[in-house]
Amino acid sequence: MSAARTGFWRSNSLTLVFGGAFLVVLAAQAVAGRAEFNEQLAVAGLQQIGFGAYLTSxxxxxxxxxxxxxxxxxxxxxxxxxxxxxxxxxxxxxxxxxxxxxSERDQRMGPHAAPDSPRWASAGGWRQALYSxxxxxxxxxxxxxxxxxxxxxxxxxxxxxxxxxxxxxxxxxxxxxxxxxxxxxxxxxxxxxxxxxxxxxxxxxxxxxxxxxxxxxxxxxxxxxxxx
Structure with missing residues:
Protein backbone atom coordinates (compact mmCIF):
# COMPACT_ATOMS: atom_id res chain seq x y z
CA MET A 1 0.00 0.00 0.00
CA SER A 2 1.42 3.42 -0.96
CA ALA A 3 2.25 6.16 1.55
CA ALA A 4 -0.38 8.39 -0.08
CA ARG A 5 -3.10 5.80 0.59
CA THR A 6 -2.01 5.07 4.14
CA GLY A 7 -1.90 8.77 5.06
CA PHE A 8 0.80 10.95 6.54
CA TRP A 9 0.32 10.01 10.20
CA ARG A 10 0.27 6.26 9.66
CA SER A 11 3.17 6.23 7.20
CA ASN A 12 5.28 8.28 9.63
CA SER A 13 3.91 6.89 12.89
CA LEU A 14 7.20 5.40 14.10
CA THR A 15 8.98 8.76 14.02
CA LEU A 16 5.98 10.74 15.27
CA VAL A 17 5.22 8.47 18.23
CA PHE A 18 8.80 8.21 19.42
CA GLY A 19 9.45 11.90 18.76
CA GLY A 20 6.36 12.85 20.76
CA ALA A 21 7.29 10.46 23.55
CA PHE A 22 10.76 12.03 23.64
CA LEU A 23 9.30 15.50 24.20
CA VAL A 24 6.95 14.24 26.92
CA VAL A 25 9.74 12.44 28.76
CA LEU A 26 12.10 15.40 28.36
CA ALA A 27 9.47 17.68 29.92
CA ALA A 28 8.93 15.20 32.76
CA GLN A 29 12.68 15.03 33.33
CA ALA A 30 12.81 18.82 33.55
CA VAL A 31 10.06 18.85 36.19
CA ALA A 32 11.67 16.10 38.26
CA GLY A 33 15.15 17.52 37.81
CA ARG A 34 14.09 20.98 39.00
CA ALA A 35 12.42 19.49 42.07
CA GLU A 36 15.57 17.55 42.96
CA PHE A 37 17.82 20.54 42.30
CA ASN A 38 15.68 22.79 44.50
CA GLU A 39 15.81 20.21 47.26
CA GLN A 40 19.60 20.38 47.14
CA LEU A 41 19.47 24.18 47.26
CA ALA A 42 17.11 24.08 50.23
CA VAL A 43 19.42 21.74 52.14
CA ALA A 44 22.28 24.15 51.48
CA GLY A 45 20.13 27.07 52.68
CA LEU A 46 20.09 28.72 49.24
CA GLN A 47 17.26 30.31 47.28
CA GLN A 48 15.35 27.98 44.99
CA ILE A 49 15.05 28.66 41.27
CA GLY A 50 12.11 28.79 38.89
CA PHE A 51 11.34 26.40 36.07
CA GLY A 52 12.65 28.70 33.35
CA ALA A 53 15.92 29.24 35.15
CA TYR A 54 16.38 25.51 35.58
CA LEU A 55 15.78 24.85 31.87
CA THR A 56 18.71 27.15 31.02
CA SER A 57 20.93 25.86 33.81
CA SER A 103 30.25 -4.88 -3.89
CA GLU A 104 28.81 -1.95 -5.82
CA ARG A 105 26.27 -4.34 -7.35
CA ASP A 106 25.09 -5.48 -3.90
CA GLN A 107 24.88 -1.87 -2.71
CA ARG A 108 23.28 -0.59 -5.94
CA MET A 109 25.99 2.03 -6.38
CA GLY A 110 27.66 3.59 -9.41
CA PRO A 111 26.59 1.88 -12.64
CA HIS A 112 24.30 -0.43 -10.65
CA ALA A 113 22.20 2.41 -9.20
CA ALA A 114 18.50 2.35 -10.07
CA PRO A 115 16.60 5.30 -11.56
CA ASP A 116 15.04 6.03 -8.17
CA SER A 117 18.31 5.66 -6.22
CA PRO A 118 19.64 8.71 -4.33
CA ARG A 119 21.56 10.97 -6.73
CA TRP A 120 24.89 10.64 -4.93
CA ALA A 121 24.71 6.83 -5.05
CA SER A 122 25.59 7.00 -8.75
CA ALA A 123 27.65 10.21 -8.67
CA GLY A 124 31.04 8.58 -8.12
CA GLY A 125 34.09 10.16 -6.53
CA TRP A 126 34.00 11.90 -3.17
CA ARG A 127 30.24 12.39 -3.24
CA GLN A 128 29.57 8.68 -3.50
CA ALA A 129 32.25 7.91 -0.90
CA LEU A 130 30.73 10.46 1.50
CA TYR A 131 27.13 9.42 0.96
CA SER A 132 27.95 5.71 1.32
Whole structure:
Protein backbone atom coordinates (compact mmCIF):
# COMPACT_ATOMS: atom_id res chain seq x y z
CA MET A 1 0.00 0.00 0.00
CA SER A 2 1.42 3.42 -0.96
CA ALA A 3 2.25 6.16 1.55
CA ALA A 4 -0.38 8.39 -0.08
CA ARG A 5 -3.10 5.80 0.59
CA THR A 6 -2.01 5.07 4.14
CA GLY A 7 -1.90 8.77 5.06
CA PHE A 8 0.80 10.95 6.54
CA TRP A 9 0.32 10.01 10.20
CA ARG A 10 0.27 6.26 9.66
CA SER A 11 3.17 6.23 7.20
CA ASN A 12 5.28 8.28 9.63
CA SER A 13 3.91 6.89 12.89
CA LEU A 14 7.20 5.40 14.10
CA THR A 15 8.98 8.76 14.02
CA LEU A 16 5.98 10.74 15.27
CA VAL A 17 5.22 8.47 18.23
CA PHE A 18 8.80 8.21 19.42
CA GLY A 19 9.45 11.90 18.76
CA GLY A 20 6.36 12.85 20.76
CA ALA A 21 7.29 10.46 23.55
CA PHE A 22 10.76 12.03 23.64
CA LEU A 23 9.30 15.50 24.20
CA VAL A 24 6.95 14.24 26.92
CA VAL A 25 9.74 12.44 28.76
CA LEU A 26 12.10 15.40 28.36
CA ALA A 27 9.47 17.68 29.92
CA ALA A 28 8.93 15.20 32.76
CA GLN A 29 12.68 15.03 33.33
CA ALA A 30 12.81 18.82 33.55
CA VAL A 31 10.06 18.85 36.19
CA ALA A 32 11.67 16.10 38.26
CA GLY A 33 15.15 17.52 37.81
CA ARG A 34 14.09 20.98 39.00
CA ALA A 35 12.42 19.49 42.07
CA GLU A 36 15.57 17.55 42.96
CA PHE A 37 17.82 20.54 42.30
CA ASN A 38 15.68 22.79 44.50
CA GLU A 39 15.81 20.21 47.26
CA GLN A 40 19.60 20.38 47.14
CA LEU A 41 19.47 24.18 47.26
CA ALA A 42 17.11 24.08 50.23
CA VAL A 43 19.42 21.74 52.14
CA ALA A 44 22.28 24.15 51.48
CA GLY A 45 20.13 27.07 52.68
CA LEU A 46 20.09 28.72 49.24
CA GLN A 47 17.26 30.31 47.28
CA GLN A 48 15.35 27.98 44.99
CA ILE A 49 15.05 28.66 41.27
CA GLY A 50 12.11 28.79 38.89
CA PHE A 51 11.34 26.40 36.07
CA GLY A 52 12.65 28.70 33.35
CA ALA A 53 15.92 29.24 35.15
CA TYR A 54 16.38 25.51 35.58
CA LEU A 55 15.78 24.85 31.87
CA THR A 56 18.71 27.15 31.02
CA SER A 57 20.93 25.86 33.81
CA UNK A 58 24.07 23.80 33.34
CA UNK A 59 22.66 21.15 35.70
CA UNK A 60 19.76 20.42 33.34
CA UNK A 61 22.00 20.62 30.26
CA UNK A 62 24.53 18.12 31.54
CA UNK A 63 21.85 15.62 32.56
CA UNK A 64 20.34 15.77 29.07
CA UNK A 65 23.53 15.76 27.01
CA UNK A 66 25.22 12.95 28.89
CA UNK A 67 22.38 10.66 27.82
CA UNK A 68 22.31 11.96 24.26
CA UNK A 69 26.01 11.35 23.69
CA UNK A 70 25.79 7.76 24.88
CA UNK A 71 22.84 7.04 22.58
CA UNK A 72 24.59 8.48 19.54
CA UNK A 73 27.74 6.57 20.47
CA UNK A 74 25.70 3.38 20.57
CA UNK A 75 24.29 3.88 17.10
CA UNK A 76 27.62 5.03 15.67
CA UNK A 77 29.35 1.88 16.94
CA UNK A 78 26.43 -0.29 15.87
CA UNK A 79 26.28 1.15 12.34
CA UNK A 80 30.03 0.74 11.80
CA UNK A 81 30.43 -2.47 13.78
CA UNK A 82 27.79 -4.38 11.82
CA UNK A 83 29.70 -3.77 8.59
CA UNK A 84 32.31 -6.36 9.59
CA UNK A 85 31.10 -8.01 12.81
CA UNK A 86 28.62 -10.89 12.67
CA UNK A 87 26.36 -12.82 15.05
CA UNK A 88 25.17 -16.18 13.82
CA UNK A 89 21.40 -16.46 14.05
CA UNK A 90 20.70 -12.78 14.78
CA UNK A 91 18.53 -10.50 12.62
CA UNK A 92 20.79 -7.68 13.86
CA UNK A 93 23.65 -9.21 11.86
CA UNK A 94 24.23 -9.49 8.14
CA UNK A 95 24.35 -13.01 6.65
CA UNK A 96 27.63 -14.70 7.47
CA UNK A 97 28.89 -14.57 3.87
CA UNK A 98 28.34 -10.81 3.46
CA UNK A 99 30.77 -9.29 5.94
CA UNK A 100 32.45 -6.11 4.77
CA UNK A 101 31.38 -3.17 2.64
CA UNK A 102 30.02 -5.44 -0.14
CA SER A 103 30.25 -4.88 -3.89
CA GLU A 104 28.81 -1.95 -5.82
CA ARG A 105 26.27 -4.34 -7.35
CA ASP A 106 25.09 -5.48 -3.90
CA GLN A 107 24.88 -1.87 -2.71
CA ARG A 108 23.28 -0.59 -5.94
CA MET A 109 25.99 2.03 -6.38
CA GLY A 110 27.66 3.59 -9.41
CA PRO A 111 26.59 1.88 -12.64
CA HIS A 112 24.30 -0.43 -10.65
CA ALA A 113 22.20 2.41 -9.20
CA ALA A 114 18.50 2.35 -10.07
CA PRO A 115 16.60 5.30 -11.56
CA ASP A 116 15.04 6.03 -8.17
CA SER A 117 18.31 5.66 -6.22
CA PRO A 118 19.64 8.71 -4.33
CA ARG A 119 21.56 10.97 -6.73
CA TRP A 120 24.89 10.64 -4.93
CA ALA A 121 24.71 6.83 -5.05
CA SER A 122 25.59 7.00 -8.75
CA ALA A 123 27.65 10.21 -8.67
CA GLY A 124 31.04 8.58 -8.12
CA GLY A 125 34.09 10.16 -6.53
CA TRP A 126 34.00 11.90 -3.17
CA ARG A 127 30.24 12.39 -3.24
CA GLN A 128 29.57 8.68 -3.50
CA ALA A 129 32.25 7.91 -0.90
CA LEU A 130 30.73 10.46 1.50
CA TYR A 131 27.13 9.42 0.96
CA SER A 132 27.95 5.71 1.32
CA UNK A 133 29.20 6.45 4.86
CA UNK A 134 26.86 9.31 5.72
CA UNK A 135 24.78 7.54 8.37
CA UNK A 136 27.76 6.54 10.48
CA UNK A 137 29.46 9.89 9.99
CA UNK A 138 26.40 11.86 11.11
CA UNK A 139 26.03 9.64 14.17
CA UNK A 140 29.70 10.22 14.97
CA UNK A 141 29.29 14.00 14.62
CA UNK A 142 26.18 13.99 16.84
CA UNK A 143 28.08 11.95 19.44
CA UNK A 144 31.08 14.28 19.45
CA UNK A 145 28.93 17.43 19.60
CA UNK A 146 26.76 16.11 22.44
CA UNK A 147 29.84 14.83 24.30
CA UNK A 148 31.44 18.25 23.93
CA UNK A 149 28.22 19.91 25.15
CA UNK A 150 28.19 17.52 28.11
CA UNK A 151 31.76 18.48 28.98
CA UNK A 152 30.99 22.22 28.88
CA UNK A 153 27.73 21.94 30.82
CA UNK A 154 29.26 19.42 33.20
CA UNK A 155 32.18 21.71 33.97
CA UNK A 156 29.80 24.61 34.68
CA UNK A 157 27.58 22.45 36.89
CA UNK A 158 30.58 20.96 38.72
CA UNK A 159 32.10 24.38 39.35
CA UNK A 160 28.73 25.69 40.48
CA UNK A 161 28.54 22.91 43.05
CA UNK A 162 32.06 23.70 44.23
CA UNK A 163 31.20 27.38 44.61
CA UNK A 164 28.16 26.49 46.70
CA UNK A 165 30.53 24.55 48.93
CA UNK A 166 32.91 27.56 49.07
CA UNK A 167 35.53 25.78 46.97
CA UNK A 168 37.46 27.17 44.01
CA UNK A 169 36.23 26.24 40.50
CA UNK A 170 38.52 24.03 38.45
CA UNK A 171 37.65 25.08 34.88
CA UNK A 172 36.86 23.10 31.73
CA UNK A 173 40.34 21.70 31.08
CA UNK A 174 40.70 20.18 34.52
CA UNK A 175 37.12 18.90 34.37
CA UNK A 176 37.93 16.87 31.24
CA UNK A 177 40.27 14.66 33.28
CA UNK A 178 38.13 14.64 36.40
CA UNK A 179 36.43 11.57 37.85
CA UNK A 180 33.02 13.26 37.59
CA UNK A 181 33.27 13.69 33.80
CA UNK A 182 34.45 10.16 33.11
CA UNK A 183 32.03 8.61 35.58
CA UNK A 184 29.15 10.35 33.82
CA UNK A 185 30.41 9.17 30.42
CA UNK A 186 31.42 5.60 31.22
CA UNK A 187 28.31 4.70 33.20
CA UNK A 188 26.25 5.49 30.10
CA UNK A 189 28.60 3.82 27.63
CA UNK A 190 28.63 0.51 29.46
CA UNK A 191 24.84 0.38 29.60
CA UNK A 192 24.52 1.06 25.86
CA UNK A 193 27.09 -1.62 24.98
CA UNK A 194 25.31 -4.10 27.24
CA UNK A 195 21.98 -3.34 25.55
CA UNK A 196 23.39 -3.89 22.06
CA UNK A 197 25.07 -7.15 23.09
CA UNK A 198 21.89 -8.41 24.74
CA UNK A 199 19.77 -7.54 21.69
CA UNK A 200 22.17 -9.29 19.31
CA UNK A 201 22.20 -12.50 21.36
CA UNK A 202 18.59 -12.65 22.57
CA UNK A 203 17.22 -12.07 19.06
CA UNK A 204 18.84 -15.38 18.06
CA UNK A 205 16.44 -17.35 20.26
CA UNK A 206 13.53 -15.04 21.07
CA UNK A 207 10.89 -13.59 18.73
CA UNK A 208 8.55 -10.61 18.50
CA UNK A 209 5.84 -11.25 15.95
CA UNK A 210 5.61 -8.52 13.31
CA UNK A 211 8.74 -6.61 14.35
CA UNK A 212 11.58 -6.00 11.85
CA UNK A 213 13.94 -6.28 14.83
CA UNK A 214 12.97 -9.96 15.16
CA UNK A 215 13.15 -12.96 12.89
CA UNK A 216 9.86 -14.55 11.79
CA UNK A 217 8.43 -16.60 14.63
CA UNK A 218 9.03 -19.87 12.82
CA UNK A 219 12.53 -19.05 11.54
CA UNK A 220 15.29 -21.42 12.69
CA UNK A 221 17.61 -20.16 15.41
CA UNK A 222 20.51 -20.40 12.95
CA UNK A 223 18.90 -18.02 10.40
CA UNK A 224 21.09 -14.92 10.19
CA UNK A 225 20.16 -11.51 8.80
CA UNK A 226 16.48 -12.46 8.40
CA UNK A 227 13.87 -9.93 9.57
CA UNK A 228 10.23 -10.61 10.48
Missing amino acids: SDFAVDVTENWQSEFLQFFLYVYGTVHLLQRGSPESKPLDRAGTE RSLGLVMAVFFLLSWFAQSVAGAAAYDGERLRQLQDPIGWGAYLVSADFWNRSLQNWQSELLAVSAMAVLSVYLRQRGSPESKPVGAPHTSTGVEG
